[in-house]
Amino acid sequence: MSSNPHESKGSSLFTKEFTTNPFPTYAGLRETNPMYRCVFPDGQSGWMVTRYEDAVKAFKEARLIKDRSMIAGISEHQSVFTQNMLFSDPPDHKRLRGLVQKSFTPRLVEEMRGRIQEITDELLKELKGREHIHLIDEFAFPLPIIVICEILGVPAEDRDKFRLWSTSLIEGRNGEYANDMQQHMKDFIHYLKFMFEKLRDTPGSDLISQLIVSEEDGDTLTEGELYGVVTLLIIAGHETTVNLIGNTVLALLEHPEQLELLRNQPELIHSAIEESLRYNGPVEFSTSRWAREDFDFRGTRFKKGEMIIVALSSTNRDSMEFDHPNEFDITKEKSPHLAFGKGIHMCLGAPLARLEGEIAIRSLLKHFPLMKLDVDRNDLEWRPGMIVRGVKEIPLSVRE
DSSP: OBOSOOOBOHHHHSOHHHHHOOHHHHHHHHHHOSEEEEEOTTSOEEEEEOSHHHHHHHHHOTTEESOGGGSTTOOOOOOGGGOSGGGOOTTHHHHHHHHHHTTSOHHHHHHTHHHHHHHHHHHHHHHTTOSEEEHIIIIITHHHHHHHHHHHTOOGGGHHHHHHHHHHHHHGGGSTTGGGHHHHHHHHHHHHHHHHHHHHHSOOSSHHHHHHHOOBTTBOOOHHHHHHHHHHHHIIIIIHHHHHHHHHHHHHHHOHHHHHHHHHOGGGHHHHHHHHHHHHOSBSBOOOEEESSOEEETTEEEOTTOEEEEBHHHHTTOTTTSSSTTSOOTTOOOOOOOTTOOGGGOOTTHHHHHHHHHHHHHHHHHHOTTOEESSOGGGOOBOOSSSBOOBSOOEEEOOO
């Protein structure tokens, strides 16, 4: 069993070149060192799972847990932002997910279809007549933040605050708000605390009100769990969609024959979004899992307390699972990609991200059929952080 392979230093693997195009590196790791031990950008040491089949097994492995504090001998302060189903294990996970799913239902998402289209059209109407636009700042970012704020019941005048807090939280110590991150988190908690108190007295039809009153077998969400769940919904319902829209536009611009095909056959939008999720998805890595005990996993010895992370961008380009994985083909049949994870922790916001992505890309092509990248692709700046994969901005020429 392999227990101590060459361990890379974070600085040698996670370079700017790697962030811009990690796929050749992933291909090499899948071939020679698929269970790769390294130091991640946040300074933590752990295992990176790069192969598809290994990842599926990891997502279903009960000895890999999400709550590190459950490992005997490891005491860890639990942030209010992690008190949700994404960072919990059975039976707590089932309880938390059940309470949230009572409110955040597929029906709620589908009922938002018309409103999402309205918001999309309003944003694109504001850009009409322009020759150049900033796709992320003027379209991809505001669309999902407006949608999730309306679902949660956040007033329109507070959306910019939620955008700031969300970006600060997801990019962490590597982001542009690193120095202010702690203050942003305090401000976020203070805002939510006031909001929860107000809605307990006068609940509305919004999702936060429903979460506050949600009950399953006499059980309700605690105050800390409400913070964690709302944070998760903001990230799952916002951050993933921003990068899904941006990465899809980039993939289409890099493959003009696919862009032309989608223009001529807009009914391919669903398969186009699924292929984008596989080809260059909005989430680079899974959240951390921890070995509950010493055990052998797919030829590697995991020791108790070690961290394991799945490289989603690698698994979705695995040639053992996908034919021609480095080709972008929007006509492909249903894809078994892992962009939203798999198993009990599969992303709760996936249906909303897919719906917003489909509406956004279809509408964007309708309004701006001649859009082109205004800069060299290699000059685009990719966002920092351990989770999301996307660029900070995409300048476009949209001459009509």
